[in-house]
Amino acid sequence: MRATLERSNLLKSLAHVHRVVERRNTIPILSNVLIRASGQALTLKATDLDLEVLETVPADVGRAGGTTVPAHMLYDIVRKLPDGSEVALETAVDGQTLTVRAGRSNFSLQMLPESDFPDLTIGEFPVRFELPAASFKALIDRTQFAISTEETRYYLNGIYLHTPTIEGRTLLRAVATDGHRLARAQTAVPDGADGMPGIIIPRKTVGEIQKLLEGGEGNATIEISETKIRVTFGSVVLTSKLIDGTFPDYARVIPQTNDKLLKVERGAFSAAVDRVSTVASERGRAVKLALSPEGRLALSVNNPDSGSATEELDVDYTSDPIDIGFNSKYLLDIAGQLKTERAEFRFADPGSPTLIQDEGDDSALYVLMPMRV
Structure with a gap:
């Protein structure tokens, strides 16, 4: 096999495929990337037996053929080569090593035979x-x-x-x-x-x-x-x-009868949760939400080891008062996925799951279990 290609193209392809390869492998061939040159392209393939990634990149192929070499090592070599360089890949006559050349840099990598490389793509996809x-x-x-x-x-x-x-x-x-x-x-x-x-x-x-x-x-x-x-x-x-x-x-587990509706500015709510949770402990990340029918939401965190924090927000809420606690990290994860300006929360009681979604948009829906506070 002999092929020449742009370093940037090779690096981009290796970046995609080498991530699949586990750093530690008991099966040596799974540490390698399969390289095959044919026509006017180079094909790179890597697998961990559960996941396989294959990418094709344009190349000047002098001699068709294929081999496998250590994936992470090849990626590191190409990453450290100068920008704009041409990379030449060539298998030795003895079939034991792959030569990687760029400018005055020259590397010889140990190969394993292409025939040993597993193929995940076998089978029909109806x-x-x-x-x-x-x-x-x-x-x-x-x-x-x-x-x-x-x-x-x-x-x-x-x-x-x-x-x-x-x-x-x-x-x-x-x-x-x-x-x-x-x-x-x-x-x-x-x-x-x-x-x-x-x-x-x-x-x-x-x-x-x-x-x-x-x-x-x-x-x-x-x-x-x-x-x-x-x-x-x-x-x-x-x-x-x-x-x-x-x-x-x-x-x-998706509640159907939660009748207490809260509408709140998503950005303001997320920022307030983030601020008060600063004092929360790693083990108990509970933030308490206290809602009153006057349209006021009080967020609070109490950590016996470090202190407490409170913050109030004006919200759209007219149902019965409710105090409910949530894991602050989970609340922030969900708030980060919401897209509209206002978020909707539907509560039942402090011990039941809460429904969260964008206002007027049913393309995504989230359910969050409460915590004791």
Whole structure:
């Protein structure tokens, strides 16, 4: 194999694929990136056996072929080469090393055979649809913070993507929950997605999709089988195994009868929670919300070890008085995902879950369990 390409193009592609590679591997081939030169392009591929990223980059190919070399080492080498340089990659005649040359810099990397590299993309993907990259990223951004990190409940370690039909309208819906909070975002179902199986996209894959779609325009192509998802965007193809489990019936925890309605300026509320929570302890991050029918919200934090804090806000609230506590970090996470100027909170009582969403917008909905204060 022999190929030459711009350092910037190679670095950008390696930045996408090398993140998948775990720093410590018991299987040597999984520490490597697969490089294949053919036609007028170089293909780079990396995997951890659950997630695979493949990217194609233009190159001047002198001799077709493929090999694998340590992914993080190659990335670090290319990152440290001078801007604007041309990088030449060439396999040695003995088939043992890959030479990386740029200007006066010369590196020889140990290779492992291409034939040992695993392939995740084998199999059929019967469901295929396109979705604007911005819409797909919004579904993920607005729900990913609620993914559980508790490994024993592995079926909550991802985002549940499915297509429910609500009042005759079919939606593409993303849901995540960790038992303390639930996030749900939805958009109109794209052509081809109607009737797709409900799938759970793993947390690591969710993070890689977020980075892949960052600032991107145009459509992402999504393909789904019963065990895998494949996302194609630009020159990158990401393939991942799905979580093999059953997502719980989340609709049961979304309150339907919360009748105490609070409307509050989102920015002012978020800033006030952030300020008073400064004195909260790491272990007990509770912030108390005291609402009175005169339209006043008092936020307070009491930490026996460091002190206390209070702040008042003028709000739109006319129901019965209520005192309720929440984890301040969870409140800020949700407030950070709201988009409209005013947020709506619907309460039942101090021990029941609260419903939070944007005013006049049902594209996202959040449920938050209270804390004792």
